[in-house]
Amino acid sequence: MPAQTDEVDLIVESWERERPDLDFAPLRVLSRVDRLSRHLDRARRSAFADSGLEAWEFDVLASLRRAGAPYTLSPKRLLTQTLVSSGTMTNRIDRLYSRGLVRRETDPNDGRGILVVMTGAGLAAVDSAIAALLEAEAVLLSAISEEDQAALSALLRRLSLDAPESGGADAGAPAETPAP
Secondary structure: OOOOOOHHHHHHHHHHHHOOOOOOHHHHHHHHHHHHHHHHHHHHHHHHHHOOOOHHHHHHHHHHHHOOOOOEEOHHHHHHHHOOOHHHHHHHHHHHHHOOOEEEEEEOOEEEEEEEEEOHHHHHHHHHHHHHHHHHHHHHHOOOOHHHHHHHHHHHHHHOOOOOOOOOOOOOOOOOOOOO
16 A cells, blocks of 8 residues: 555455455546646635636636637637537526626628627736636646646546647536646
């Protein structure tokens, strides 16, 4: 047994005692990933709330922010980045618009289309949220060195179930936690 134990070690030990016929190696890794995910979800919700945003609002605004100035994307592009239905995206844009965080503009390349443009208030909110989020995430990772963080990142990348632009293995599934 490792010098330092955690709740996952205790859970796995119990399972191994009760079901010695099974290999519980996946639980040793994925239960820790699940528990980390729960801590991360709490940290993200707190960071977003401190910036006056809901997680879904951050998700949309972060997509616009990453697009770079003038922080404009089509609703279709926002759908691709946030993995929600078109009806959900329309509702989200409407709600962000009512809060003054985005505005709609006619697409100059397609008079029938619209573009979603982040306002100054949206920019301030998402910039505050990402700074708070990075602080909270740094705390979560503070128990391991930068070198170990890089190694963990590389290992997790190998397990990645999605790929940019391809939609990934679960493209139809809603995004549970917004991606910064």
